[in-house]
Amino acid sequence: MKSRPFDPTRERMAILADGSFGVLESKLATSLLRYRPEHITCVIDRENAGRDASDVVGVGVGVPVVRGLDAAMRHGPTLLTLGIAPPGGGLPPEWRGVIAEALSRGLHVMSGLHQFLADDAEFAALTRASEARIWDVRRAPNDLPIGTQRALSVPARRVLTVGSDCRTGKMVTALQLDEGARRRRWTSAFCATGQIGMMISGSGIAVDAVVSDFIAGATEEIILERSRATEADWLFVEGQGALTHPAYSGVTLGLLHGSLPDAMVLCHQPTRTQMARQSAQIPPLGRVVEINEEAASWRRPAKVVGIALNTFDMSEDGANAVVRAAEDETSLPATDPVRFGVDPLLDGLERAFP
Numbered sequence: 111m112k113s114r115p116f117d118p119t120r121e122r123m124a125i126l127a128d129g130s131f132g133v134l135e136s137k138l139a140t141s142l143l144r145y146r147p148e149h150i151t152c153v154i155d156r157e158n159a160g161r162d163a164s165d166v167v168g169v170g171v172g173v174p175v176v177r178g179l180d181a182a183m184r185h186g187p188t189l190l191t192l193g194i195a196p197p198g199g200g201l202p203p204e205w206r207g208v209i210a211e212a213l214s215r216g217l218h219v220m221s222g223l224h225q226f227l228a229d230d231a232e233f234a235a236l237t238r239a240s241e242a243r244i245w246d247v248r249r250a251p252n253d254l255p256i257g258t259q260r261a262l263s264v265p266a267r268r269v270l271t272v273g274s275d276c277r278t279g280k281m282v283t284a285l286q287l288d289e290g291a292r293r294r295r296w297t298s299a300f301c302a303t304g305q306i307g308m309m310i311s312g313s314g315i316a317v318d319a320v321v322s323d324f325i326a327g328a329t330e331e332i333i334l335e336r337s338r339a340t341e342a343d344w345l346f347v348e349g350q351g352a353l354t355h356p357a358y359s360g361v362t363l364g365l366l367h368g369s370l371p372d373a374m375v376l377c378h379q380p381t382r383t384q385m386a387r388q389s390a391q392i393p394p395l396g397r398v399v400e401i402n403e404e405a406a407s408w409r410r411p412a413k414v415v416g417i418a419l420n421t422f423d424m425s426e427d428g429a430n431a432v433v434r435a436a437e438d439e440t441s442l443p444a445t446d447p448v449r450f451g452v453d454p455l456l457d458g459l460e461r462a463f464p
Contacts, residue, residue: 127193139193143170151185222305257326329368
């Protein structure tokens with residue numbers, strides 16, 4: 111039996127974030143509410159039921175938080191989206207029943223977990239009965255090639271977001287740059303390399319699920335597909351990890367070699383001095399710029415053209431102060447892309463490529 115048509119960019123989704131709905135706890139849910147609010151019917155979370163999503167995470171005005179799937183169904187969803195991506199990527203045991211019930215009611219399911227729901231015998235049987243589809247976003251395509259510098263064949267300028275650490279805003283910065291470029295009437299596209307970006311854009315490959323030998327090749331596949339599909343002059347490539355991170359440097363280097371960027375934007379959280387889940391310290395900002403430019407030069411020289419700061423945990427005055435400090439330290443334009451916009455970064459790109 112064939113599944114019903116499924117287009118992740120058009121489905122009406124209910125986000126499952128039960129017991130984990132918050133700015134830090136559910137980055138995935140928060141990102142979807144920020145970038146696809148028109149497609150979100152509700153959020154499922156018993157702890158905040160009855161509230162507006164924006165009261166909990168600051169975005170998603172008008173999106174109700176409901177107690178369970180029965181309440182969610184009254185809002186007419188066609189898709190249940192798992193709204194968290196926990197470390198290790200496993201399925202919270204208490205969510206099995208909700209997913210099974212959603213499939214039995216004919217809802218598609220979209221998951222960014224490392225644990226593939228479509229491989230679960232119970233869920234697979236339910237999809238066959240209801241003609242619903244499970245999209246395991248992190249499942250890598252078969253037969254990915256190794257990297258062979260195919261990105262150089264793309265006529266578009268490629269801008270890669272890099273970081274001083276993981277979770278510094280690389281996806282958000284790439285999305286904001288894409289939106290800002292479109293406002294300037296540039297033809298641009300966002301290249302998703304992680305599960306959240308894929309859920310927002312409906313395309314891409316989650317490179318953290320790709321065998322390391324094929325990360326550069328997977329990145330090339332993303333860039334070539336977006337170039338063909340959009341004929342964009344600018345491609346904003348979502349970065350992952352950090353070159354200096356003890357755990358995630360490998361995926362960062364694969365993205366750098368796969369995208370062979372024309373320019374980079376460095377993402378940094380000023381209040382963080384230690385790398386996530388590590389004892390390693392974050393190097394000074396100027397040194398991080400040097401490290402990324404040095405690594406790029408091994409295959410194709412590229413400069414960092416601006417600094418994107420994540421100041422979500424700072425006051426307005428504090429945020430303005432760290433923007434000025436970053437500019438003084440690096441002699442590059444700096445901004446918080448969400449708080450202050452991306453114009454300084456786009457101006458930097460225009461200066462680099464007149």
